[in-house]
Amino acid sequence: MSSAPDTHAGRMVRLLIVDDSNIVRRRIERSQHFDDLEVVGTAANGIEALELARRTDPDLVTMDLTMPQMDGIECITQLVRMKPEVRILVISALADKATAVEAMERGANGFLSKPFTDRQLNEAIAELMY
Amino acid sequence: MLREEELKTFVDGTTRYFEVAAQQPATIGSPYLLEGEPAIQDYTGLISISGKREGVVYFTAPRAMLTVLLMKMQESDFSHESMRDLVGEVANTISGNARRDFGHDFVISVPSVFSGEKPQIPNPPGARAFVIPIHWRSHSAKLVVSLT
Numbered sequence: 001m002s003s004a005p006d007t008h009a010g011r012m013v014r015l016l017i018v019d020d021s022n023i024v025r026r027r028i029e030r031s032q033h034f035d036d037l038e039v040v041g042t043a044a045n046g047i048e049a050l051e052l053a054r055r056t057d058p059d060l061v062t063m064d065l066t067m068p069q070m071d072g073i074e075c076i077t078q079l080v081r082m083k084p085e086v087r088i089l090v091i092s093a094l095a096d097k098a099t100a101v102e103a104m105e106r107g108a109n110g111f112l113s114k115p116f117t118d119r120q121l122n123e124a125i126a127e128l129m130y
Numbered sequence: 131m132l133r134e135e136e137l138k139t140f141v142d143g144t145t146r147y148f149e150v151a152a153q154q155p156a157t158i159g160s161p162y163l164l165e166g167e168p169a170i171q172d173y174t175g176l177i178s179i180s181g182k183r184e185g186v187v188y189f190t191a192p193r194a195m196l197t198v199l200l201m202k203m204q205e206s207d208f209s210h211e212s213m214r215d216l217v218g219e220v221a222n223t224i225s226g227n228a229r230r231d232f233g234h235d236f237v238i239s240v241p242s243v244f245s246g247e248k249p250q251i252p253n254p255p256g257a258r259a260f261v262i263p264i265h266w267r268s269h270s271a272k273l274v275v276s277l278t
Contacts, residue, residue, distance in 0.1 A: 027205075
């Protein structure tokens with residue numbers, strides 16, 4: 001998984017990680033195995049995520065849904081409005097189909113249920129990178 | 131009121147969490163009805179449930195178990211804050227996964243976390259609290275499910 005993506009013309013893909021758990025944020029950062037992926041920021045809620053997205057201009061965002069202050073669904077809505085080309089992978093414990101459908105309707109591009117393996121995480125990221 | 135057959139959702143969720151996140155299965159004991167004071171251990175992560183059902187789901191575990199769980203997750207931070215983060219995340223994951231069976235109207239809160247103090251655990255009228263014993267390696271924890 002180390003070849004440069006054609007879709008990003010050989011440059012690093014910029015990843016923003018959003019989750020209210022430090023452990024999950026570190027886990028995603030540590031477990032992604034892409035040489036052409038650069039973590040540009042981590043946020044613990046939707047408000048922090050939007051602020052960081054303005055400053056760091058991510059190509060890809062992993063997004064938790066259940067978070068304090070601003071939840072993931074609202075954050076997806078505002079993020080897509082701000083940056084329509086961003087790719088969003090929802091990573092959430094909310095495992096029902098209706099939640100996945102709602103997230104997709106708001107603009108998410110993929111959905112991964114917690115708990116997840118490293119392999120599942122990397123496959124889900126790869127689907128949105130390439 | 132929570133039916134005994136509905137407990138399977140939480141037993142399965144707990145089993146899945148340890149298999150996937152800890153990469154080592156836990157043994158789940160027979161659930162039993164909680165009577166009297168809740169059995170609280172060093173750290174407790176509590177999720178409030180609203181919507182179609184009301185109540186709480188909480189995961190309570192000893193520090194030693196959480197330390198090993200963090201090690202299995204390749205974590206190097208074993209601080210008090212990491213322990214609090216982990217119990218909250220376990221409770222959140224198991225409760226969120228329950229929406230597979232309980233549906234979209236099973237609304238879960240962000241976790242409240244307790245450590246070192248006796249938590250005030252709400253008990254809605256008509257709810258029955260079941261304890262699901264969790265044995266993992268040499269440690270024991272509990273998931274308590276109390277729902278209308």
